[in-house]
Amino acid sequence: MGEIIKKLKYLVIAFVILFAGCPNTMVGLGDKVDIDAPSVSIGKYGDGSLIVNGDYVKGTITLTGSASDDIGIKEVKISFDGGTTFSVAEVSTDGQSWSYTVDTSQYEDGEKDIIVLVSDTSPTPKTSEERLLLYFDNTPPVVMVTVSPGYTSAASDSEFSIKGEATDPYRIRRVSVEIISGSADISNVEGTNSWSCVLSNAVTGTYSLKVTAEDFAGNISSHFFHYNDVNSLNGGTYITIENLYTIENGGDVDGASITTASLEGIRLSELDLSVD
Structure with missing residues (x-):
């Protein structure tokens, strides 16, 4: 009996060694089972x-x-x-x-x-x-100058504000006002949807200003509007910047006489200012 028990022990040890060195103990059970979700x-x-x-x-x-x-x-x-x-x-x-x-x-x-x-x-x-x-967002903002000495003259060495509005359904990142021609100082633009800056130390002459707005997707307006032009085109009736955006992009606004086509004539690439 003792000899039989000894042989059984050797057999068990042999099986343990065999399976310990085998990478897949599921011998003969097929491919690895896919348990985890990707x-x-x-x-x-x-x-x-x-x-x-x-x-x-x-x-x-x-x-x-x-x-x-x-x-x-x-x-x-x-x-x-x-x-x-x-x-x-x-x-x-x-x-x-x-x-x-x-x-x-x-x-x-x-x-x-x-x-x-x-x-x-x-x-x-x-x-x-x-x-x-x-x-x-693939549509640029709409920006409008509402207060400025545009279309009029201003005294040299004076300070005057340029103000306006801008809108975009997906947020305005910044508004910029740039002097294209003429010598003067211009402050940083404050605000976005409602914005303003100050022009100062202007000398006698003619100036050109460019106004742009950039949204959070990086779209930059290629032109801007002046409130006087928009108001006149709409028969003297006030129109919001949001409604102007709608019309600019082909939409209709109840009660507005402005159309997308009619805006073509009042789009500005720059605003001229005469300083005496």
């Missing part, structure tokens, strides 16, 4: 800058990120309408990263609920998603 993340734009939830973007952009799974990635898809429709993103050959290039001008301006969806290669694919909020 993961996906949103990382950077194509230029290497970080993607931040709530960013304002314009033009053609590239979104990139990473993906991983314990077995393999089947595909990565992206939606810009909250999951109603999806497009297939490009996945790297090692399945570790993805990218997608989109022309934001092909969409209406506004908030985009973006979903990046990854699926693995298991027979019944498991999925995971990552969400992102971006604002597509």
